[in-house]
Amino acid sequence: MSTKIGIVSLGLIGGSILKSLSQSGYEIYAQTRNAHAIEAAKAYTPNVSNNLEIIKDCGVVFVCSPMSKTVEILDSLENIVSNDAIVADVCSLKSFVMQKKRPYTFIGTHPMAGTEHSGFDASFAQLFDGAKWVITPPEGVEQKKLSELVKIIETTGAKTIVSNPEEHDRAVALISHMPMLVAQALVKTAMPDSLAIKLAASGFRDTTRLALSNTEMARDMVMMNSKNITDALVSLMENARELLNDDYFQQITHIKESRAGMYDSKGRNISH
Numbered sequence: 248m249s250t251k252i253g254i255v256s257l258g259l260i261g262g263s264i265l266k267s268l269s270q271s272g273y274e275i276y277a278q279t280r281n282a283h284a285i286e287a288a289k290a291y292t293p294n295v296s297n298n299l300e301i302i303k304d305c306g307v308v309f310v311c312s313p314m315s316k317t318v319e320i321l322d323s324l325e326n327i328v329s330n331d332a333i334v335a336d337v338c339s340l341k342s343f344v345m346q347k348k349r350p351y352t353f354i355g356t357h358p359m360a361g362t363e364h365s366g367f368d369a370s371f372a373q374l375f376d377g378a379k380w381v382i383t384p385p386e387g388v389e390q391k392k393l394s395e396l397v398k399i400i401e402t403t404g405a406k407t408i409v410s411n412p413e414e415h416d417r418a419v420a421l422i423s424h425m426p427m428l429v430a431q432a433l434v435k436t437a438m439p440d441s442l443a444i445k446l447a448a449s450g451f452r453d454t455t456r457l458a459l460s461n462t463e464m465a466r467d468m469v470m471m472n473s474k475n476i477t478d479a480l481v482s483l484m485e486n487a488r489e490l491l492n493d494d495y496f497q498q499i500t501h502i503k504e505s506r507a508g509m510y511d512s513k514g515r516n517i518s519h
Contacts, residue, residue: 251276253302254309255320257284259361260337261311262370265291267403270372276302284367303327307399310336314467317344325350333392339419340471341383341412352392355383355412358405363459376404377515383412420475424468425483428476430457
């Protein structure tokens with residue numbers, strides 16, 4: 248394939264993109280400051296360096312750094328990549344990265360995939376199989392470039408969904424950021440009760456899995472999306488009160504049916 252793909256930062260997402268796209272025949276160039284990741288990534292591409300200049304000739308670049316560092320990297324790329332290049336981030340928030348117009352074509356994206364693990368060693372090529380991958384294109388983006396990015400993303404097995412940044416940030420607060428905060432709060436609430444911790448089994452384990460989220464990512468999400476998370480928490484408490492005060496059995500029967508239809512047997516979201 249003619250398009251050279253650049254990947255900045257090789258954690259769980261960046262490493263999984265590298266492993267997936269290298270299997271599909273793309274020529275991959277990757278940058279990371281992690282010496283172990285550099286050596287490990289050479290099993291997939293010889294073009295790995297700690298120098299950002301390695302991706303200068305790439306037609307498409309995925310910036311997979313932590314949210315707190317993404318804008319700085321996007322600024323640096325203005326002096327490195329061609330103005331014809333497509334640059335996409337993978338941040339779990341979109342409004343803050345979409346505020347500045349850049350000389351290259353910047354398209355916001357967010358793969359709805361991940362695990363409680365982090366780092367290149369935790370990455371795997373199948374991470375995006377059947378996952379939703381949100382795209383928040385800027386106004387006036389060339390359809391040809393948008394289509395090129397969509398084609399590459401869907402090569403990983405993901406399904407693309409187009410949204411605007413504000414709607415995206417509200418949605419992920421409801422189904423990702425707020426649940427993570429609730430999982431952390433559940434652990435904090437139970438920890439002082441030694442008997443509760445001894446008795447905690449699969450229900451508590453599964454409900455609190457998100458409390459194992461990468462700490463840097465968790466901090467960024469809570470700090471940078473606090474308004475939407477707060478609104479989501481208010482709605483959560485209101486719905487919990489309704490469940491306690493109204494016809495509980497009727498409501499939970501409907502909730503159970505709704506939840507049962509969201510995922511297939513492999514755990515992939517099949518909602519339309």
